[in-house]
Amino acid sequence: MANCERTFIAIRPDGVQRSLVGEIIKRLEQKGFRLVAMKLIQASEDLLKEHYIDLKDCPFFTDLVKYMQSGPVVAMVWEGLNVVKTGQVMLGETNPADSKPGTSRGDFWIQVGRNIIHGSDSMESAEKEIGLWFQPEELADYKSCAQSWIYE
Ligand code: IDP
Ligand code: MG
Numbered sequence: 001m002a003n004c005e006r007t008f009i010a011i012r013p014d015g016v017q018r019s020l021v022g023e024i025i026k027r028l029e030q031k032g033f034r035l036v037a038m039k040l041i042q043a044s045e046d047l048l049k050e051h052y053i054d055l056k057d058c059p060f061f062t063d064l065v066k067y068m069q070s071g072p073v074v075a076m077v078w079e080g081l082n083v084v085k086t087g088q089v090m091l092g093e094t095n096p097a098d099s100k101p102g103t104s105r106g107d108f109w110i111q112v113g114r115n116i117i118h119g120s121d122s123m124e125s126a127e128k129e130i131g132l133w134f135q136p137e138e139l140a141d142y143k144s145c146a147q148s149w150i151y152e
Helices: 013-017 022-033 045-051 060-067 082-090 105-108 121-133
Strands: 005-012 036-040 073-079 117-119
Touching: 005 022, 005 082, 013 022, 013 060, 022 036, 022 073, 022 082, 022 105, 022 121, 045 060, 045 121, 073 082, 082 117, 082 121, 117 121
Parallel strands: none
Antiparallel strands: 005 073, 005 117, 036 073
């Protein structure tokens, strides 16, 4: 079902250190997306290298993994209609200059290597990333009582 699309969103170590966890979760909650899983985790090097495997040949790969390991990350799964695409729009762009006010990156971030948040870029990456960061039993199975007020 389209309303059950899922994405992986992570607040990165700088987002945690800068006390943006509540603000970022608030935005996703208020939008109407459903929180399916969440944990504060100090990610291992192996997990991060696998997570960013597509970027392994980029010159910034080592720094990226180091940055993601520099503190805990809030790993989450969010669900809803078009959540992958809409989640990305809400997060903002990779290039700081393109991230518009109103997006999490646009409002809270200046430089590409410290951009506070990650979101899956496609349904395929979402599925891969959710499987990488969460065990199936960590995904909560519950019905949101607001469902019929959010969807027709
Ligand atoms: P995204 O986070 O907007 O999806 P990706 O292209 O998937 O961007 O890159 C993953 C992460 O790698 C970025 O969030 C950023 O931290 C880092 N990164 C991307 N491009 C650069 C760069 O040109 N210099 C330094 N770090 C970069
Ligand atoms: Mg990406």
